[in-house]
Structures are given as C-alpha cells and as structure tokens.
Amino acid sequence: MRDRARRAIDGGMTVLFTAAGAVAILFIFLIFLFTFKEALPVFTDPEIRKEANLKQFFDNAQPAERFEDRYVWQPTSDQPKMSLLPLLLGTFKSTFIALLFACPIGVAAALFSSEFAPRRLREVVKPAIELLAGIPSVVLGFFALLILATWLQDAFGFTYRLNAYNAGLALGIALLPIVFTISEDGLAAVPRGYREASMALGATKVQTAIKVVLPAAAPAVFAAFVLAFGRAIGETMILLMAGGNAAIASLSLNDPLRTLSATIAAELGEVVFGSAHYAALFFIGTLLFLITFISNSLGNLIIARMRRRMQGESA
Amino acid sequence: MKNVFPLALSLLIAVAGCKPSETAAPSSDTGAAQPASNRPLSIKGSDTMVILTQRLAEEYMKLNPGRMVQVNGGGSGTGIAALINGTVDLAQASRPMKADELASAEKARGAKVVETPVALDSLAVFLDEANPVKELTLQQLADIYTGKVRSWKDVGGKDAPIILYGRENSSGTYDYFKEHVLNKADFSPKVQTLQGTAAIVNAVSRDVNGIGYGGIAYDKGVRALALKKDAQSPAIAPSVGTVADGTYPLSRKLFFYSLANSPERVTHFVQWTLTPEAQALVKQVGYFPLNTR
Numbered sequence: 392m393r394d395r396a397r398r399a400i401d402g403g404m405t406v407l408f409t410a411a412g413a414v415a416i417l418f419i420f421l422i423f424l425f426t427f428k429e430a431l432p433v434f435t436d437p438e439i440r441k442e443a444n445l446k447q448f449f450d451n452a453q454p455a456e457r458f459e460d461r462y463v464w465q466p467t468s469d470q471p472k473m474s475l476l477p478l479l480l481g482t483f484k485s486t487f488i489a490l491l492f493a494c495p496i497g498v499a500a501a502l503f504s505s506e507f508a509p510r511r512l513r514e515v516v517k518p519a520i521e522l523l524a525g526i527p528s529v530v531l532g533f534f535a536l537l538i539l540a541t542w543l544q545d546a547f548g549f550t551y552r553l554n555a556y557n558a559g560l561a562l563g564i565a566l567l568p569i570v571f572t573i574s575e576d577g578l579a580a581v582p583r584g585y586r587e588a589s590m591a592l593g594a595t596k597v598q599t600a601i602k603v604v605l606p607a608a609a610p611a612v613f614a615a616f617v618l619a620f621g622r623a624i625g626e627t628m629i630l631l632m633a634g635g636n637a638a639i640a641s642l643s644l645n646d647p648l649r650t651l652s653a654t655i656a657a658e659l660g661e662v663v664f665g666s667a668h669y670a671a672l673f674f675i676g677t678l679l680f681l682i683t684f685i686s687n688s689l690g691n692l693i694i695a696r697m698r699r700r701m702q703g704e705s706a
Numbered sequence: 707m708k709n710v711f712p713l714a715l716s717l718l719i720a721v722a723g724c725k726p727s728e729t730a731a732p733s734s735d736t737g738a739a740q741p742a743s744n745r746p747l748s749i750k751g752s753d754t755m756v757i758l759t760q761r762l763a764e765e766y767m768k769l770n771p772g773r774m775v776q777v778n779g780g781g782s783g784t785g786i787a788a789l790i791n792g793t794v795d796l797a798q799a800s801r802p803m804k805a806d807e808l809a810s811a812e813k814a815r816g817a818k819v820v821e822t823p824v825a826l827d828s829l830a831v832f833l834d835e836a837n838p839v840k841e842l843t844l845q846q847l848a849d850i851y852t853g854k855v856r857s858w859k860d861v862g863g864k865d866a867p868i869i870l871y872g873r874e875n876s877s878g879t880y881d882y883f884k885e886h887v888l889n890k891a892d893f894s895p896k897v898q899t900l901q902g903t904a905a906i907v908n909a910v911s912r913d914v915n916g917i918g919y920g921g922i923a924y925d926k927g928v929r930a931l932a933l934k935k936d937a938q939s940p941a942i943a944p945s946v947g948t949v950a951d952g953t954y955p956l957s958r959k960l961f962f963y964s965l966a967n968s969p970e971r972v973t974h975f976v977q978w979t980l981t982p983e984a985q986a987l988v989k990q991v992g993y994f995p996l997n998t999r
Contacts, residue, residue: 459895460853467875468892477895541912550867552913553898635898637870647898657899661783661876 423680429673432665442667448475448674462640464654466668473671475678477638481555481648485630486623488559488644489566494616496563497570498605501612504571505578506600517575524568532632535561540633553635555644561633562626566619573618577611578604610697617690621683627652651675746774747971751785751798752878753902754921755960758825758991759798762979765987775975779902782878789963790814795972797963800827800878800921817967824979826994828944829882829956830922830930832910839863841932841941844955848887850917853894858915871906871918872897879903882958883919923992949994960993 432439451474452461462476504516539561540552549556581604589599605612627650635647636657655672662669749759756779763775780788785797790811803811803819811819831847833839839862842850849855850868859865872893873880884890900906903920910916911927922930922944932941935955948954962979964972978984985995 463892463895465892465895469890472892550915551869551898552909636900637896637898639895647896649899657874657901658876661781661787661874 423677426673426676426680430670430677432667432670433674436670439667439670442471443473443671443674447473448671459640464638464649466658466671471667473668474640475651475675477640478649478651478654478675480640480642481630481634481638482624482650482652484555484642484644484648485558485562485634485650486620488555489562489623490616490619492560492563493566493570493619497567497615497619498574498612500567501571501574501578502600502605504575506604507596520571521568523564524572526565528565528626528628529632531561531565532629535629535633549645551635551645551647553633553647555634555646555648558630558634558648559644561629562623565626565629566623569619569622570615573615574608574612577608577615580611581607607701610694610701613697614690614694617687617694620686620690624682624686625652625679627656631656651679745971746776747796747975748776748778748794749785749796749798749962750778750780750788750794751963752782752800752960753779753904754800754827754877754879755798756902757923758960758988758993761987761991762984765984766975766978769978770974773971773974781874781876782881783876786811786963789819789965795964795968796976799961799963800958801881802959802961803963811965815965815967817965820964820966820968820976822962822964822976822980823959823996824962825960825985825988825996826949827958827960828922828949828954828994829879829886829919829958830925830944831933831956832907832918832920832925832928833931834910834914834916835927835929836914837863837929839931841934843934843937844887845936847933848889848891851883851888851893851897852891853896866915869913869916870894870897871909871913871916872899873903873906873920874899874901879920882956886956921993925992946989946994957994 433443433445434440451472453463453472455461459477462474463472464474464477465472500516500520504513504520508516535557536553540557543549543554543557543560544552547556585603585607586599589603590596594602630648630650631653634649634653636649636653637647638649638654639646655675658668659672662672749763756777759777763777767773767775778785778794782797782799782801785794786799786803786807788794789797790807792815803821808819831842837858839858842861846855846861850861851870851872855861856868857865858868870893872883884893898909900909903924906918906920907924907926907928910918918928930944932943933955934941942948942954944954944957949957962976964976980996985997988995
C-alpha cells in the first residue's frame with residue numbers, strides 16, 4: 392500500500408519536472424518563432440522590401456566621401472537608410488574590449504581563488520566576486536556614464552567622453568563574475584592527484600597552476616569565454632547608457648558607438664507597428680539570436696572535442 | 707516525514723489559490739463606493755514636458771484632494787502612440803500630432819482628438835559655460851548638426867572638434883529641431899543620442915566641446931546660446947521678451963492631447979491647466995505662459 396503511494400508520487404514528480412523542462416524549451420522556441428515572424432516581411436513583403444532588405448542591411452554604400460557617411464543607420468529619415476554595419480561594428484567593438492578586460496582578469500582571479508588563496512580568504516573572495524553578478528546593469532551603466540567616463544577622459548584625454556573603451560570596460564565588469572565563477576568551478580574540479588603528481592615531480596605552485604591545472608580545466612575556461620561572449624552581445628542597458636549611442640561606422644575605439652541591442656531598446660518604443668523600420672528591428676533581434684546561437688553551438692562543439700582529447704590522453 | 711512534502715505542496719497551492727479572491731473582494735467593494743474621478747488620470751509623452759506636467763499635477767492634486775494624476779515621460783511619439791492604443795488618458799507632446807496619427811487615433815478610439823496648447827517653449831542650444839562661442843546663425847547650427855562643420859574653429863571658437871549631443875528619434879524635440887533647423891536634412895551619424903533633455907544638459911556641462919539642444923527650462927550649469935536668423939540679423943538670446951514678440955527663432959507650443967469622449971477627470975485637469983494660477987506655475991517652471999505672445 393505504502394509502496395504504491397510512493398511510486399505514484401514519484402511518477403507524478405517525474406511528470407512535473409519533465410513538464411517544467413518542456414515549458415522552458417517551448418518558451419524559447421515560441422519567442423524565436425515570434426521574432427522571426429515579425430522579421431519575415433524583410434524577405435517576403437514587396438512594400439517593406441523597398442526600404443528594408445538584405446542588400447539595404449549589409450551592402451548599401453551611400454555616395455559620400457567619408458566611410459562613416461557611406462554606411463549609416465537612419466531609419467526615420469525621409470529616405471530611410473538602414474545599414475547594419477555601424478551597429479555591428481558597435482556591438483563587436485564593445486564586446487572585444489569587454490572580453491579583453493574580463494577574460495584574463497576573470498581567469499587570473501579564478502586561479503588565485505582555487506590555487507593560491509588560503510581557505511579563509513577564498514571564502515571571502517569567491518562570494519564577493521559572485522556578488523558582482525547581482526549588480527543591476529542599469530547601475531553599472533549609470534556608474535560608467537557619470538564616473539568612469541570622466542576618469543577615463545581625464546586619464547587618457549579622449550575626444551569623446553562616451554566611447555568604446557568606456558562602454559567596453561563597464562560591460563567587462565558585468566562579464567567578470569561569469570568568467571570567474573565558471574572557470575573557478577572548472578579549476579576546483581581538477582582532481583587532486585594532478586596537483587600532487589606535479590608537485591611530486593618538483594614543480595612549483597605557480598608551475599603547477601599554470602601548466603597542469605589550467606590546461607586540465609581548459610574546457611570549463613573556454614565555456615566561460617563563450618558564455619561571456621553571449622552575454623556581451625545581448626547586453627543592452629550598459630551600452631545604451633555608456634556607449635554614447637551614435638551609430639558611426641568606424642573602427643576607432645575612440646568614437647562613441649551604438650550596438651544592435653541598444654538600437655532595439657531605443658527605437659522599438661516609437662516605431663509604427665508593421666512598418667519597414669519595425670521589421671528591420673525584429674530582423675536585428677533575429678540576427679542577435681543567430682549570433683549567440685551559433686557562437687554557443689560552436690563553443691559547445693569545441694568544448695566537447697577538448698574534453699574528448701583530454702580524456703583520451705589521460706586514459 | 708516522507709509525506710510532509712506533498713502535503714506542504716498541496717497546502718501551498720490551496721493558499722495561493724485563495725489569496726487573489728481574498729484581496730479582490732474588499733477592493734471591488736471600495737471601487738464601487740468611490741466616485742469615478744478617483745481613478746488616477748494617466749499622462750504620458752514628451753520628456754521636455756515631464757517637469758512641467760509633474761509640477762502642474764502636484765499643485766492640482768493639492769487643490770483637489772482625492773484626484774490622482776500619474777505623469778510619465780518616454781517622448782512625444784511614445785505618448786501619442788499610447789493615446790492611440792488607449793493605454794493613457796492624456797498625451798503630452800512638444801510637437802503637433804501628425805495627420806496620420808490623428809486619423810489612426812480616431813479610427814482606433816472612435817472619437818476625435820482634442821488639442822490643448824498649454825505653454826510656450828523656446829528650444830535652446832546649450833554649450834558648456836567655458837566655450838567662447840557666443841552666437842551662431844541657424845545656418846551654422848544646421849551645418850554643425852549635419853556634420854559639415856566639425857571644428858569650433860570654423861564658427862569662431864578654438865581649434866577643437868565639436869561633440870554633438872541630441873535626442874532619440876522618438877522625441878518631439880528631435881522632430882522640431884530636424885524640421886526647423888536642419889530643414890529636414892539628416893542628422894550626422896556622430897550625434898550621440900541621449901534620453902531626455904536633462905541627460906543632454908548633464909553631458910554638455912561635462913564636455914567643454916559639447917553642444918546640445920532642448921527646452922529652455924533645463925538651462926542649469928550650461929549656457930543657452932544666442933541665435934541669429936541669418937548672418938545680417940541680430941543675435942537673440944531666449945527670454946520671456948524675445949519668445950513673446952517672436953524674435954527668438956526657435957519657439958514652439960507644448961500640447962496636451964485627449965479624446966473628445968474622455969471622462970470628466972481628464973477635462974477637469976486640462977481645463978484647470980489654462981487657469982491663471984496654473985499658467986503662473988508654467989512660468990515658475992521656466993516655460994512661457996500662453997498669453998505671452
């Protein structure tokens with residue numbers, strides 16, 4: 392009797408958990424479906440294709456001398472110009488700086504926490520860095536807008552207060568806890584035997600950490616980079632506030648920038664439903680989804696391969 | 707012990723199920739007892755007008771206890787879209803509604819739109835206080851914002867790049883500037899777009915080479931530039947006098963938009979904003995009362 396009740400509860404719970412998993416996947420699927428559906432007129436509607444189409448987005452040089460005047464995002468102009476080049480450049484510039492800042496520092500901090508810090512200190516450092524993840528991005532954006540930008544301009548004499556360095560650094564602060572947490576978990580999971588074997592062969596603590604533990608945790612560290620990249624591409628508020636919000640097609644890190652995500656945030660409130668501009672914004676959304684989807688899939692593939700190789704070597 | 711979890715779960719579900727009905731009952735009671743005017747009046751739109759409407763709403767609520775007014779920004783376009791979609795009672799706008807917006811409002815809401823000018827605003831051009839440039843012609847201003855002129859040297863300042871600040875394209879101020887200064891030409895891609903005039907003033911006050919534009923009421927810590935219609939005409943700084951006699955080239959009306967079939971709480975507020983005491987507040991906030999012209 393008791394046994395049957397237990398089995399029933401167990402069965403019920405299994406169904407509950409399966410349903411929860413299915414709902415999560417269903418949501419992602421439906422959101423993508425909706426985004427893509429709204430972007431579809433860019434490919435199908437002849438009226439909208441006059442203003443917004445793939446050639447407009449990726450290959451529509453205006454007749455102008457300067458490069459930055461040739462590729463412009465001006466969707467509400469009398470002759471709408473919808474080149475995505477300045478927005479793509481803005482996204483990649485800020486992401487580049489952010490990763491350049493967050494990846495080395497995050498991994499170094501993770502190495503310190505897992506390999507060098509005394510246990511007591513580690514119990515302070517780890518939650519402190521993880522607490523950074525709890526700072527709302529609007530607060531980080533505000534900090535970068537008012538304080539960080541002034542510091543950087545005073546220190547380096549930038550022409551523009553809000554530029555790629557400022558936006559990238561603020562974004563990097565948001566990525567730091569992601570890189571740290573995942574790398575740290577990976578480093579801590581490396582079997583004790585690796586460290587003991589390395590020490591037994593006469594390696595110092597630093598040699599062990601860098602030449603044995605870090606390579607053994609490489610898949611986790613790489614996974615951290617991939618996740619950080621995905622977050623950087625999608626982050627909106629920080630870049631909306633700290634990037635200066637000027638869609639300039641320029642490679643210079645001194646110029647203000649506008650990202651794909653910030654463009655959606657700034658313009659979707661005003662856009663006329665069903666217009667070419669509206670479809671273009673949803674096309675940007677689809678593009679963002681594809682970029683993160685492809686980078687995550689590629690990342691997973693590489694991680695799986697690294698893992699396999701490592702296991703092959705150790706076996 | 708093993709049976710505790712499902713029990714707790716069912717208890718939780720039962721409690722959660724009860725909660726809404728418990729709280730819903732008293733609120734529906736009071737809802738019926740209160741007059742309809744106790745529903746808050748919602749206003750949304752122009753960021754330029756937020757401080758003005760906010761101030762008017764505070765005074766209005768003080769004079770009329772029991773009446774509630776909620777004010778939100780977002781830009782003129784956003785407020786007008788909300789009026790069309792029926793999510794607010796009143797839209798505040800720093801530009802007139804366009805013909806297609808009026809048509810879609812009438813179609814969606816089944817009533818004509820009522821326009822009420824509430825104040826005069828002069829659009830000021832802001833520079834950092836340390837910038838030596840004292841005046842510009844409208845043509846020079848247009849050249850600066852379209853990106854033709856890129857150095858302060860070309861308009862009588864020092865040899866430094868001009869840093870452009872402007873508004874989002876959902877802003878009525880953006881539309882006004884584009885139409886009246888740029889003659890509908892495109893802004894330079896180098897314009898850094900910020901949310902709200904306060905943000906622009908803040909940015910310009912931190913940037914010696916910056917230039918921005920917005921409602922004159924935000925003139926704090928920056929200098930409002932004197933403007934010339936063309937090279938021969940005198941430079942005119944924005945002030946009550948120059949806006950009143952129309953010599954300052956960039957002045958405009960600020961509007962409330964409501965629907966002809968809107969409830970009493972809307973008309974009561976809008977009527978009040980035109981009274982002398984409300985118009986005195988308009989002046990206090992830094993805009994110009996309607997009767998100045």
